[in-house]
Amino acid sequence: MTDKKINVVILGLEGDFREDIGEGIQRYVYEIYKNLQTKSEINVTKREYKSIGSGYIIKKSLTTLSFGLGFIFDRFKNIDIIHNPTQRPSFRPRFTRKSPLVITVHDFNAKLDFKKFGINEKHSLKEALRGYLVMLITKLNMKFADYIIAISTQTKNECISLGFPEDKIYVVNSGMAPKFGVIKTDEEDDFAKKDKKIFRVGYIGSFIKRKNVRFAVEACMKTKGDDIVFEFYGKENKEYRELKKLAESDKRIKFMGFAPEEKLIDIYKSFDLFLFPSIYEGFGLEPLEAQSLGLPVIIYKKAMIPQESRKYCFEAESPEYMAHMIERIKENGYDEKKAKEAMDYARGFTWDKAVEKIVDVYKDILKRNNERYKNMQNLARN
Helix, strand or coil: CCCCEEEEEEEECCCCCCCCCCHHHHHHHHHHHHHCCCCCCCCEEEEECCCCCCHHHHHHHHHHHHHHHHHHHHHCCCEEEEEECCHHHHHHHHHHCCCCEEEEEEECHHHHCCHHHHCCCCCCCCHHHHHHHHHHHHHHHHHHCCEEEECCCCCCCCCCCCCHHHHHHEEECCCEEEEHHCHHHHHHHHHCCCCCCCEEEEEEEECCCHHHHHHHHHHHHCCCCCEEEEEECCCCCCHHEEEEEEEECCCCCEEEEEHHHHEEEEEHHHHCEEEECCCECCCCCCHHHHHHHCCCCCCCCCCEECCCHHCCEEECCCCHHHHHHHHHHHCCCCCHHEEEEEEHHHHCHHHHHHHHHHHHHHHHHHHHHHHHHHHHHHHHHH
């Protein structure tokens, strides 16, 4: 490689590159694009394909279609790397483009079988249809991609199981928001002065079936003690309302609604213990966010959560055992050495490190492509 800058284009939809509305994959797109702009060896541009349609199902379908069509007809002049950081359709054979295509694969939750995790839940017809389409698009994306960035070793292994060559997969973990990286001394003092008369157990996340929140609610209902408060944060939906009704007889359990981004740190810091009962995550930032602030985290033992995220978590195989663990941590506290190790480990997942690794991926891809081109030329001469 020379000192010439690498020209990279990041693909997205309208809104993907805005900080104020991004969450999940949108947050990933925004952070990748923003941090690439700080790298001296990279010249990064973006392609924002239009979002069209109205209504949830129609809009989702049409925006997916518009992204796919936008990618197919894009000319990509003077581009060294095309990076699709989402799992939207990028179906375009290599002979129709000069640049290698890299896609980020986040997860395969669309193919979840709840029974596999011991959960008596079924997908609705709408969920089943959506899951089928998402998996179809993901599999086709993998056929057209030259290389894959997997956000965890678990996702890498799932890509391999679906037939993608292992030597063309790079693992680059996601990062946490910078605000989770450092707590100022005065904030640590405030954290230490929490009301110790009440032991607060919390959850922050969505209430979709995959998040398995019922498991945690049932555990809370089985936990003994009047000096415990359980707080569940997330957008209200059908599951949220059903769980609220289920737990209405237990006044210790409170459903707090959506957790605003600007109050997220304060909410985490108000907890003494964090619950994360999800059955599947492509990566799973929430346990790391909680650990970066010194909190113990309990997850569902049978869950498919990458080792990167579950390394320092406590694991419960049943609501009864989770209740027992809550009581034990409440009575005995959280080992200071383990808390410090988990905190230091979690704070290592930064977007700056993630993007540094992505830049290394770009460089390696171009090096491999140049060697391949030279080999092809040598073969032609012979």
